[in-house]
Amino acid sequence: MDRAAVFDVDGTLVDTNHLHVVTWWEALRQAGHDVPMHAVHRAIGLGSADLIAHLLGDDRDPAQDDDLSAAHTALYGQYFDRLPALPEAGELLRRLHGDGWTVVLATSASGAELGALRRAIDADDAIAATASADDVEQGKPAPEPVEHALELAGVPASRAVFVGDTVWDMRAGSKAAVHCVGLLCGGIPRADLEEAGAREVYADPADLLARLAGSPLG
Template identity: 60%
Template sequence: MTEAVIFDVDGTLVDTNYLHAVTWWEAFRQYGHGVDMAAVHRAIGMGSDKLLDQLLPDDRDRDEDDAIRAAHKTLYRLFWKRLRAFDGAADLLRACAALGLKVVLASSAEGDEMEALRAALDADDAITAATSSADAEESKPAPDIVQVALERAGVPADRAIFVGDTVWDVRACQKAGLPCIAVLTGGIGADEVREAGAVAVYDGPAHLLAELDRSPIAE
């Protein structure tokens, strides 16, 4: 029986994945790395440490990694006041809370970035708890942030379900032992998230909200 729903935020509830892609692309360019935008997009959802390892050469000057992260954050920060939640995202959280479920945000965003995401979402009345980058030793697809979210919810993995938008979400959930619903708002195809192990796929938060009573959340 489901007692908690854990939501990824970037790309799942708030429309940020392509903003991350273009700002990472520009940060890489500033430090002399030409990385195709499509490759950057497919790595979004990983933590920044794994994203850099995925996209940059092993023999790079790793002393520049922190500077590249800082450049990305500076560029991305320009969009914070213009972030937009997906249609139905806030209503979905409130509908889950109305069912008596704990609603937890599982994000690896830093504190000030998380504040911007929550402001865009505007659903704090429905949120039981949230995570940030400070809560996990290792980023997705490692299960750390999912496990912290479970601890914040106070429920075991078999009484929770996760909603995310990338294969990295699905893989982290598999390691943590809970099912993952996928939405397609992050730009990853339905076949890919199903192949990774998503238990159900919806076009976005509004679609999941419309099907909530028939979804794995209600089951």
């Protein structure tokens, strides 16, 4: 039977979480919101609308959400030509593809941002499909992004592994009933990932690749 390896992208395959923290912090600051960077970091992995709601609460002016998102996109877009892949991210995807896994990306990124991330990974030959923010009504921690990735791969949850770096990833994967693997390279502690549903935790893509034989992707 076919099997699917579903990957989050930001903080999992590409080292972008702290770029997102700084650019979201600056976008919020420019709009008059004083939000600590550690709080922004904890929200990374949510879609833009959910991130803003999570950080500013229901007493914010929702009419500003689009402007905040656009400001973040403009600030973050300055880095599109030099986003750094995490160690051996592309090699991991190509190895899994060679081992017979259907590799699918499940990410809140879309458009030019998604294109920049894929260029950084440099493994398009191994990626079968991408479930982006444009494809679902609800982003993580709702299960829709992972479920859509499974639909694209044509496999049931029992034949899939989801790899991510945030609690939002682990919650989404758990709700979708897939085997969840956490990576520490996004800056979230092991205990938090495990509490959110990670069954195994690795340092980064290189660590997962080095220990692939004994992992759920072995």
